[in-house]
Amino acid sequence: MTSTPIRIATRQSPLALWQAEFVKAALEETHPGLVVELVPMVTKGDIILDTPLAKVGGKGLFVKELEQAMLDGRADIAVHSMKDVPVEFPEGLGLVTICEREDPRDAFVSNNYESINALPEGAVIGTSSLRRQCQVRAMRPDLVVKDLRGNVGTRLGKLDNGEYDAIILASAGLKRLNLHDRIRNEIEPEEILPAVGQGAVGIECRVDDERVRALLEPLADANTTYRVLCERAMNNRLMGGCQVPIGSYAEIHGDQIHLRALVGEPDGSKIVSGEVTGPLEKAEELGTGLAEQLLEDGARVILEKLYQDEV
Numbered sequence: 001m002t003s004t005p006i007r008i009a010t011r012q013s014p015l016a017l018w019q020a021e022f023v024k025a026a027l028e029e030t031h032p033g034l035v036v037e038l039v040p041m042v043t044k045g046d047i048i049l050d051t052p053l054a055k056v057g058g059k060g061l062f063v064k065e066l067e068q069a070m071l072d073g074r075a076d077i078a079v080h081s082m083k084d085v086p087v088e089f090p091e092g093l094g095l096v097t098i099c100e101r102e103d104p105r106d107a108f109v110s111n112n113y114e115s116i117n118a119l120p121e122g123a124v125i126g127t128s129s130l131r132r133q134c135q136v137r138a139m140r141p142d143l144v145v146k147d148l149r150g151n152v153g154t155r156l157g158k159l160d161n162g163e164y165d166a167i168i169l170a171s172a173g174l175k176r177l178n179l180h181d182r183i184r185n186e187i188e189p190e191e192i193l194p195a196v197g198q199g200a201v202g203i204e205c206r207v208d209d210e211r212v213r214a215l216l217e218p219l220a221d222a223n224t225t226y227r228v229l230c231e232r233a234m235n236n237r238l239m240g241g242c243q244v245p246i247g248s249y250a251e252i253h254g255d256q257i258h259l260r261a262l263v264g265e266p267d268g269s270k271i272v273s274g275e276v277t278g279p280l281e282k283a284e285e286l287g288t289g290l291a292e293q294l295l296e297d298g299a300r301v302i303l304e305k306l307y308q309d310e311v
C-alpha cells in the first residue's frame with residue numbers, strides 16, 4: 001500500500017537529527033512501506049546562541065518554527081527532548097506520544113577530574129542550567145559555575161580548549177551521539193536530581209490528525225509515559241519554566257510510582273525537596289500533590305522571587 005509520507009519537522013543539531021532519525025526508523029520498522037521524511041528547519045534558538053537562555057525567552061524558542069510548520073501543513077510531527085517541551089501547546093497541537101526513556105541522569109565530563117567531589121577548590125564547572133547550578137553549588141559552594149551554551153559538540157569543544165575544568169551534560173545526549181567515552185561519572189539522582197522529562201523523547205502532532213496519531217501509537221512506552229507525566233504535573237503546578245531550578249525524577253516499582261522533586265535558589269543556598277509514592281494510575285495527581293507540598297515548604301518564596309526577576 002502506498003500512502004502519503006509522514007514529514008518530521010526537525011532542528012539540525014546532531015542531537016535533534018538523531019532523535020528525528022530514531023523516530024523515522026521506529027515508524028518505518030513498525031509500519032513496513034510507510035515513507036518518512038525529515039524536514040530540517042532553523043529555529044530562533046539556533047540563531048541566538050550567545051545570549052543566556054533566560055534573557056531570550058527560554059526554550060520555547062526552539063520549538064516555535066517546528067510548530068508553525070505543523071500548523072501550516074508543511075510537516076506532520078515534531079520530535080522533542082521531553083525536557084525541552086513547554087507546558088502549553090498552541091491550539092490544535094499536542095504531545096501525543098512519549099517513547100521509552102534513555103538514561104535520565106546527568107553526566108560529569110572532564111579531562112582531568114573524576115567527579116564533582118574530586119574537583120579542587122575554585123575549579124570552574126560549566127552548565128547553563130539553573131537546576132544543575134543550584135545543586136552543584138549546594139554540594140560545593142567553593143566551585144565557580146560558568147555559563148555554557150551551544151549544542152553538545154560545542155560544549156565539549158569549550159571544555160577541551162580549557163575554558164572549564166569540568167562540564168555537566170545529560171547522559172542521554174552523549175550516549176545518543178556515541179560519546180559515551182566522554183562520561184567520567186554518571187551523577188546519580190541522589191546527588192543531582194535530573195530535569196523533568198530528561199532522557200525521554202516525545203512526539204507532537206496536530207491533535208485532529210487521526211491517521212498520524214494511530215501510526216504513532218505503537219511507539220509509546222507506557223512506563224515512561226507515567227513517569228514523565230508525573231514529573232510534568234509536578235512542574236506544571238509550580239509553573240516551572242525552563243529557567244527555574246527545579247529537579248524531578250519518577251521511578252516505577254511494581255504498581256507504585258515514586259516521585260522525588262526539588263526547588264532551589266540558583267546559588268544553592270536553599271533547597272526545598274520532597275518525595276511521594278502512590279498508585280501508578282494516580283501519577284499526575286501525585287505530581288501535583290508533591291508540588292503543592294513543596295510550595296508550602298518554601299518553594300513559593302523561591303519561585304516568586306525568580307519570576308519577579310524575570311520581568
Ligand SMILES: NCc1[nH]cc(CCC(=O)O)c1CC(=O)O
Nearest residue numbers: 081083169170172173198199200
Ligand atoms: N537542553 C538541551 C538538551 N535537551 C535534551 C538534552 C539531552 C537529551 C535528553 O535529556 O533527552 C540536552 C543536552 C543536555 O542537557 O546536555
